[in-house]
Amino acid sequence: MQVNKNNAAKEMAKIEITIGKIMRIGVLIAAIFMLLGIAILLITSNSGYSNNSFPTSIIAIIKGIASMKAYAFMMAGTFFLILTPVLRVIVSIYAFWKEKDMIYVYITSTVLLILFISFLIGHN
Template identity: 65%
Template sequence: MNNEDKETAAEMQQIEIIIGKIMRGGVFLATCFMVVGLLLLLITSNTGYPGTTFPTTIAEIIAGLAAFKAFAFMMTGIFFLILTPFLRVVISVYAFYKEKDALYVYITLTVLIILIISFLIGHH
């Protein structure tokens, strides 16, 4: 194994560690926000929103967080839960690029594009 291969292997190991930390951190953050939202809901018996409505935009969620609205905390948890695998795919593109694995770069980029399109379609 030459020096370049050793450096690439070491960098891939670092990337795997980063991916693991992102996955754990994302799930931890999502859980924390969901638990806080649930506690607020149980303590106040109020979602913070009228009827069956809930925040659907980033601005509404941020305003709801500032006002300590239960559903805003829960939506933030869901946001982090969705963001976590998205970041995993982004980092995987870089990892496959560094490994010079063009096929997997293209496959992962395709998955990333599909995720972005689905987010945009789901938003409208």
């Protein structure tokens, strides 16, 4: 029985380390995209879009990045910053499932569902 608890503790420690890495990498990627966007804006003095508009869809952001538009880089940074805690919720669902703590799996899954619904509502 003690071996099972040790294995579970080691597994949870790995998951917690993974969650920490996801958070750090997500923020780092977001910061890099934001800094690139700011650098492009300062160098070109142009956002890449007319009338201070900006891309709002993922496809528009990707096209803007391919065209080296400053606001597209900044929006991608914002997107990655928003995506980071969502990935944390997904990993948490897995962690609770591994612990066989189903009440927290249900609660965290509900949080994920609410996040997705809010993204869909917020986009429209």
